[in-house]
Amino acid sequence: MTLFLLLISHLFVPLVFIVAVGFGKAASRIHWLSYLALATVYLLLIQQAGAWIWLGGYWPWLFWAGLVGSAAWFLMRHLSALPVWPAWRPVAILSLGFNIAVLAALLVPAWSVLGAANPGAEPVELRWPLIEGQYRVGQGGNSHVMxxxxxxxxxxxAIDVVRTVRFGLRTHEMVPDVLEDYGIWNAPVAAPCSGEVTNVGTGLPDQTPPRNDRDNPAGNFVAIHCGKVTVVLAHLRQGSVSLRQGDKVMSGDLIGRVGNSGNSSEPHLHVHAVQGRVSDHDNLMWEAGGRPMSFDGRYLVRNDVVGKRIDR
Known part of the structure; x- marks a missing residue:
C-alpha cells in the first residue's frame, strides 16, 4: 500500500499536472496560469519533501523538463486564443476558485519546506560518520514536513540516512526480502567527533522489515560527549559495537556498523545531537535540548546527497 501511494503521489499526480498545463481545456489565461502555478508548487513540494529514497532521485528533474516543454507547447499553440479573464459563469468561477483553494493549501507545506534548511541556531560541526559511498537523507531539516x-x-x-545504489535507489532489489538487499546494511560507522562515550546500547537483534522493536526505539546505539554536545548514533548492527561507557574515541574511529535494531522501518543510520554532557537514556532520546548539526559545513535536510556512489 505504501508503494502504491508513493507511485500515485510522486509519479501519477505530477504527470496529471504536466498534461493539464500543456493540453488541458483552460477557460481563460487566468485559468491556465492557475494550472501552471499548481504544477510548479506541487513539483517544488515533492522534489524537496518527497520520499525519493524509494523511487530514485532523478524523477523530479524529468518532471521539470516535462513541465517546461508542456508550458512552451501551450504558449505557442493555444494561449493567444484565450481571453484574459474567465466568463462570469458559475462553472468557470467555481473551477478557478477550486484551483486557487488547492494552491493555497499547497503553499502552507511548501513554505515550511523552503524554511527547512535554516537551522535557527549555530550548528555544531561534526565529521560525516559514514566512511564510503553515496548517501541520501531520508529525514532531516528544521521543518515538520521534512x-x-x-x-x-x-x-x-535529527537525520536518518540511507545509502544509494543503482539508479539512486536505496536497495539492490525493487522489493527487498532480506537485510542484505539494503544498500546501507553493514556500512561502517565512524565517530563524528572526539570525546567520551556516555552511553551505549548493545545486544538487540536486527529486525527484518516490516518488523520493528517499539520497546527499544534506538536499538543498539552509541552516545559520545564531544565539546558542548552529546551525539547519538542509533540503529546499529547487533554485535558491531564493542565500546563501553567511559571509553575515549577519536574522530574517525570505527564505532560500529549500520543495522536495523530498535524501532526502525528499515536499515538506516540515525544521528542527533543534544546540548551538554548527557548520559541518561530518556534525556538522550527525548527530553534534552536538540542541537543542529553541520557536516562539512552543510546542515542537511531531506533528500540531500552526501558522498559518491560506489557500485557493488
Missing amino acids: NHHYGIDAQHH
Whole structure:
C-alpha cells in the first residue's frame, strides 16, 4: 500500500499536472496560469519533501523538463486564443476558485519546506560518520514536513540516512526480502567527533522489515560527549559495537556498523545531537535540548546527497 501511494503521489499526480498545463481545456489565461502555478508548487513540494529514497532521485528533474516543454507547447499553440479573464459563469468561477483553494493549501507545506534548511541556531560541526559511498537523507531539516523527528525535543534536528545504489535507489532489489538487499546494511560507522562515550546500547537483534522493536526505539546505539554536545548514533548492527561507557574515541574511529535494531522501518543510520554532557537514556532520546548539526559545513535536510556512489 505504501508503494502504491508513493507511485500515485510522486509519479501519477505530477504527470496529471504536466498534461493539464500543456493540453488541458483552460477557460481563460487566468485559468491556465492557475494550472501552471499548481504544477510548479506541487513539483517544488515533492522534489524537496518527497520520499525519493524509494523511487530514485532523478524523477523530479524529468518532471521539470516535462513541465517546461508542456508550458512552451501551450504558449505557442493555444494561449493567444484565450481571453484574459474567465466568463462570469458559475462553472468557470467555481473551477478557478477550486484551483486557487488547492494552491493555497499547497503553499502552507511548501513554505515550511523552503524554511527547512535554516537551522535557527549555530550548528555544531561534526565529521560525516559514514566512511564510503553515496548517501541520501531520508529525514532531516528544521521543518515538520521534512523531518518526522521535528516534534521531539532531543531529536528536533535529527537525520536518518540511507545509502544509494543503482539508479539512486536505496536497495539492490525493487522489493527487498532480506537485510542484505539494503544498500546501507553493514556500512561502517565512524565517530563524528572526539570525546567520551556516555552511553551505549548493545545486544538487540536486527529486525527484518516490516518488523520493528517499539520497546527499544534506538536499538543498539552509541552516545559520545564531544565539546558542548552529546551525539547519538542509533540503529546499529547487533554485535558491531564493542565500546563501553567511559571509553575515549577519536574522530574517525570505527564505532560500529549500520543495522536495523530498535524501532526502525528499515536499515538506516540515525544521528542527533543534544546540548551538554548527557548520559541518561530518556534525556538522550527525548527530553534534552536538540542541537543542529553541520557536516562539512552543510546542515542537511531531506533528500540531500552526501558522498559518491560506489557500485557493488
